[in-house]
Amino acid sequence: MGLVKTMSSLDRRIIFLVVALAVIIPLLLPIGLPIKPTAPVKAFYDSTELIPEGSYVLISFDYDPATMPELQPMAISLLYHCFSKKLKVVMMALWPQGPQMADLAMEVVNQQLQAEGKPLPEYGKDYVNLGYKSGGGLVIIGLATNFGAIFPLDTNGIRISELPLMDKVKSAHDLQAVFSLSAGDPGIPAWVMVSRMAGYPTPPQPGETDITGKMLILGGATAVSAPQFYPYLNTNQMQGLLGGMRGAADYETLLALPGTASEGMDPQSIAHLVIVIFIIMANIFFFLEKRQEERKAT
Amino acid sequence: MEIANIPFWDFFGVWVAALLTLFIFSFLYKDNPFYKFAEHLFVGISAGYFVGYYYYNVLLPNFWEPFYYQGRYEYLIAVILGITILFRLSRKQAWVSRFGFAFVIGCGAGINFIAYLQSNALAQIYGTITPLVSLVSGEGGILVDWKNTVFNLVAIIGVCSALTYFYFSKPHKGFLGGVARLGIWFLMISFGASFGYTVMARISLLIGRMHFLIFDWIETTINVINGNIAIGSTF
Numbered sequence: 001m002g003l004v005k006t007m008s009s010l011d012r013r014i015i016f017l018v019v020a021l022a023v024i025i026p027l028l029l030p031i032g033l034p035i036k037p038t039a040p041v042k043a044f045y046d047s048t049e050l051i052p053e054g055s056y057v058l059i060s061f062d063y064d065p066a067t068m069p070e071l072q073p074m075a076i077s078l079l080y081h082c083f084s085k086k087l088k089v090v091m092m093a094l095w096p097q098g099p100q101m102a103d104l105a106m107e108v109v110n111q112q113l114q115a116e117g118k119p120l121p122e123y124g125k126d127y128v129n130l131g132y133k134s135g136g137g138l139v140i141i142g143l144a145t146n147f148g149a150i151f152p153l154d155t156n157g158i159r160i161s162e163l164p165l166m167d168k169v170k171s172a173h174d175l176q177a178v179f180s181l182s183a184g185d186p187g188i189p190a191w192v193m194v195s196r197m198a199g200y201p202t203p204p205q206p207g208e209t210d211i212t213g214k215m216l217i218l219g220g221a222t223a224v225s226a227p228q229f230y231p232y233l234n235t236n237q238m239q240g241l242l243g244g245m246r247g248a249a250d251y252e253t254l255l256a257l258p259g260t261a262s263e264g265m266d267p268q269s270i271a272h273l274v275i276v277i278f279i280i281m282a283n284i285f286f287f288l289e290k291r292q293e294e295r296k297a298t
Numbered sequence: 299m300e301i302a303n304i305p306f307w308d309f310f311g312v313w314v315a316a317l318l319t320l321f322i323f324s325f326l327y328k329d330n331p332f333y334k335f336a337e338h339l340f341v342g343i344s345a346g347y348f349v350g351y352y353y354y355n356v357l358l359p360n361f362w363e364p365f366y367y368q369g370r371y372e373y374l375i376a377v378i379l380g381i382t383i384l385f386r387l388s389r390k391q392a393w394v395s396r397f398g399f400a401f402v403i404g405c406g407a408g409i410n411f412i413a414y415l416q417s418n419a420l421a422q423i424y425g426t427i428t429p430l431v432s433l434v435s436g437e438g439g440i441l442v443d444w445k446n447t448v449f450n451l452v453a454i455i456g457v458c459s460a461l462t463y464f465y466f467s468k469p470h471k472g473f474l475g476g477v478a479r480l481g482i483w484f485l486m487i488s489f490g491a492s493f494g495y496t497v498m499a500r501i502s503l504l505i506g507r508m509h510f511l512i513f514d515w516i517e518t519t520i521n522v523i524n525g526n527i528a529i530g531s532t533f
Contacts, residue, residue, distance in 0.1 A: 016326045023501070023508050069506025070499065096351055134356050137409055153359070193413035223499035227492045235425035237417055244495065245502035264505040271501045 004292060007285040015278060022274040026266035033269050035262060037250035040233055044240025045254045047216050048081055048177070050209060055176035056169050057082060058090045058143075060191065061098030063183035067222050068101070071181050073248040073261035074220035075105040078179060080112060081255055088165055089127040090175075092151065094139060094186040099131045099155050112257070124163045131155040136186030137194040144172045144198040172200045177216035188219040188229055192237050203239055216240075220247065304518065305530040316515035319507055426457050456484040 037045075051057065059078065063071045082089050091102045106127070110120050121127050130151040133139045142150040147169055148160055160166040168174060178195065182188040201215035208214070216239050221229055223244025232238040242251055245268060248261035321336035361377055364370040379401050385394035432446035462474065463481030470478040521527040 013327060019501075019504075020508075023504055024512070027505070027508055027512055067503075069509070070502050096348070096355065132355055134352075134360070137413070141409075193417040194409070196416055197409075197413045223495045223502060227488075227495050231422055231425070232417070235421045237421055244498055245505065246498065260506075260509060264502065264509070267505050267508070268498065268501055271504075272498070275497060275501075 004285055004288045007281065008289045018274060018278075019271055022271045023267040026270045027263070030263070031266045031270075033266055035249050035253045035265055037254050038243075038247070040230075040241040040243065041247050041250035041254065042240075043233070044218050044220075044242055045081075045251065047218055047239040048078075048085070050204075050211050051085065051087060051176050051216070052212075053086045054088065056088045056090065056165075056174055057177040057179065058092065058172075058175050059102070059179045060181070060187075061091060061093040061102045062095050062180055062187035063101060063222075064095055064097040065101070067183040069260070069264070070222050070245045070248065071183060071220060072101065072105060073245070073259050074242050074251060075101060075181055076108045076112075076259060077248065077251045077255055077257055077261075078181070078220070079105055079109045080257055083109065083113065083121050083126070084118075087176075088168075089121075090130065090147075090165070090169055091127060092130040093132040094136055094190065095183070096132050096134075099129055102129050103155075124158075125165055128160070128163050128165050129155045130160065137190045139186075140190055140194040141198045144195075144200055146171060172198075172215070175201075175215055176211065177218060179218050179220070181220040182225070183222050184225060188221055188225075188232075188238070191219070192217060192229075192232050196237065203236060206236060223247075301525070302521075302527045303530050304522070304527050309518070309522070309529055312515055312518060316511055319511060323507075426453060428453065430454070455480070460484050 059075075059082075061075065079089065091099070093099050093102065106129075113120055123129075130147075131154060133150055135142075139150055147166065151160055154160055154163065172178075172195070178191055178200075180188045180191045182191075195215075195217065201213060203216060204211045204214040217237065218240045219229060219238055220242035221244070223246070226241065226243030226247070229238060229241055229243075233241055242248055245261050245264050248259075249265045252259050252262045318336045318339070321332040324330055325333040361373050365373045379398045381398075382394050382396075383398035383402075385391045428450045430447070430450060432443040432450060433440050434443045435441075459477050459481035461481070463470075463478040463485065465474075465478075468474055518527060522529060
């Protein structure tokens, strides 16, 4: 009787404390739960592997520090993957703080490549950061025909005509893939919908391995927004998707590059387990309390 | 052994960020002055930061440079339309803002109408037209791909029943009512999946903050106290 009443009116602060402990303890004492990559992440990885060496790709950093725990590990892994495959990377942003996110990710990637004894990518030759441009969909339309009109300067104030990499990238037709790391709008929906309308090269059909003349559209999204992108995956409007920290951890696993997302999987699993237990307990005590009230009434 | 070095301002920044994080978390216990301070600080700094950011990264490169240095006077039209939106702040002159809003809404609707129709309607209808029985060619000839067949059936039944739920021209009774009820089940499952993803996202953000507090703040501070990390003399 007493237990039912106590549990039914449990102070929410106790629940906050238990959830906090469920996150802190596995961070300090990792269990090492296995990470099995999901199909959309495998599709993302496999599609990126199809891009020929030396191709030009665009990464749009459409997020800000609020979603860094989910999207920054994706950015680091993606840049590492691109430079390992010797791809030329054009970075830009549809969100104001995107260029800073790109710079932070590059710092980590450079440290990783240096630790592995690999050559560091050279600015202007192997990658460029064009910065932020307001306008969302209109920017994407503009890039279909002329990069220089939309981004006359890079983030350092250098004219893009002075950057050797940009000699080869005049419009979206020179790109082999567009990656959008997106925390909302403008982001993946804009890239998928507007690029299709603006006449970007069409994506390859599923199973196609020669992607010459085609353009991949791949995305990384926060877990909140990931479910709305599955219809794009199922209709081949996107060829791969990283969803939330779990997607980032899957990608790190496929690249054999454990990072903060992989570290976060133990606390994530334990916290989910705790929440499930709370939901089950809440339902049990709700029905028990209801039955007690019915008994009292009769 | 070489001692790692952390610049003073980086270390100071970590402490400020950690304390502000704790101030915000303190709201989980109850509303308090520390939370209020952090909240107001965040709102004020964000507003100031974005005014500066937009001035240097939007107004100057998108308007002033082409207008002043290249003589592109047509850009003035966009600025005037933008200024009309500010008339919204006046009760008497609010009608002027309609010019700016009309332009934004007109352009937005025109661009998005085609984009949404292509990607969210036509492509989705095309994607739903799938064979009821999926076949694959294997060693023993043509075989039924049971996994795909079941997926296709679930997709078709789900789409049809969910659409039936939103058909309001006839009362949901009898067969129509049964199909609509099935549609509700499909909708509930999709809402549940979305909610699950939302919980995952919020826990991810909590993990990010905890990771920062434990490793970037506490561990670094302990290392500084123990002399394993030196605070750089450069400011």
